[in-house]
Amino acid sequence: MDKIWLSSPHMGGGEMKYIQEAFDSNWVAPLGPNVNGFEDDIENFLGKGVHVAALSSGTGALHLALVLLGVNAGDFVICQSLTFSASANPIKYLNANALFVDSEKETWNLCPNAVEDAIKSKLKIGLKPKAIIAVDLYGMPYKIEDIRAISKKYEIPVIEDAAEALGSTYKGKKCGTFGDISILSFNGNKIITTSGGGALILKKKEYKNKAVYLSTQARDDAPHYEHTTLGYNYRMSNVCAGIGRGQMEVLQERVDQRRANNAFYKEIFAGAEGISVFQEQNKNFYSNHWLSAVYINPDEAGFTREDLRLALAEENIESRPIWKPMHLQPVFKKEKYFGGKVASDIFNNGLCLPSGSNLTTEDKERIKSALERIINKELV
DSSP states (O other): OOOBOSSOOOOOSOHHHHHHHHHHTTOOSSOSHHHHHHHHHHHHHHOTTOEEEEESOHHHHHHHHHHHTTOOTTOEEEEESSSOGGGTHHHHHTTOEEEEEOBOTTTSSBOHHHHHHHHHHHHTTTOOOSEEEEEOGGGOOOOHHHHHHHHHHHTOOEEEEOTTOTTOEETTEETTSSSSEEEEEOOTTSSSOOSSOEEEEESSHHHHHHHHHHHBTTOOSSSSOOOSSOOOBOBOOHHHHHHHHHHHTTHHHHHHHHHHHHHHHHHHTTTOTTEEEOOOSSTTEEOOOSSEEEEEOHHHHSSOHHHHHHHHHHTTBOOEEOOOOGGGSGGGTTSEEESOSHHHHHHHHEEEEOOOTTOOHHHHHHHHHHHHHHHTTSOO
């Protein structure tokens, strides 16, 4: 049997037009019409009031976001613990300190109470965190208003890590627009891809100009190579941006397909004991369901997350545990953590299921058959 992947790239058909234009015009560098056009496409999708800088990765975008907010060595940055390591790594690039924070059960994202505890712990010693990194996990918006209220109360900017959430909304407003600075990712497994890539989303044009300046080695305006600021090689190539332009043409279709996958799993698990599908808590939240995930109570279900993962693997169906929380990662063992055990519990009992927008009818039949046999204890 062919392998069913968790989330593989899905081309839309229009990408080659833009790539061919890049080759025909010899624009294959990290500049060019596709880069400008891709940024315009994203800005038009997100709505008025944003400026986009297309970069080589979402990680690079987060790094630049921290730089733009003035984070330096020794500073503190609050970061959601239940996330991919790319959300946290840029903090350490700057030799700053991460304050990892637990999740709440509804959205699996930043727990507002734990965020405030982290802030207060530093204020007691005369320090204030420089930023809050809030993640839209698997496409699910975090508790926007609660985190915004904390941000305003303590005057700490929010970086919205919307790497997984292009196409998601909260109260009708697009994810990627809620942070003081926001970021996107276009990695190969994301809802749309540029092969590898990311973007900074900024509220002011001058911030975009600075981001572009920093991402192109901070070269000053001079006939020779003059550098007064430390720069980075983070700009997106015109070829990759061409892929992105073609992908933007099918973005809403991809969102609809991913959401259909989530509905597919909700139907399968509707009567299953001890298994719940990760979904929106109310109508204010609209997730692109980049990845569909389930939470398993082993006492009620009669099997564990790992039992389910291994049973699917036997059928050549890829699934994957929820991100291991950052405060449990060996590389971050010295960083502080605030909160309880919500994040670790979700990691121990959660599983991401195949969610690609290119799942075929035959793929879904295989997945459904396997899951029904697992539910009925035939495969575990």
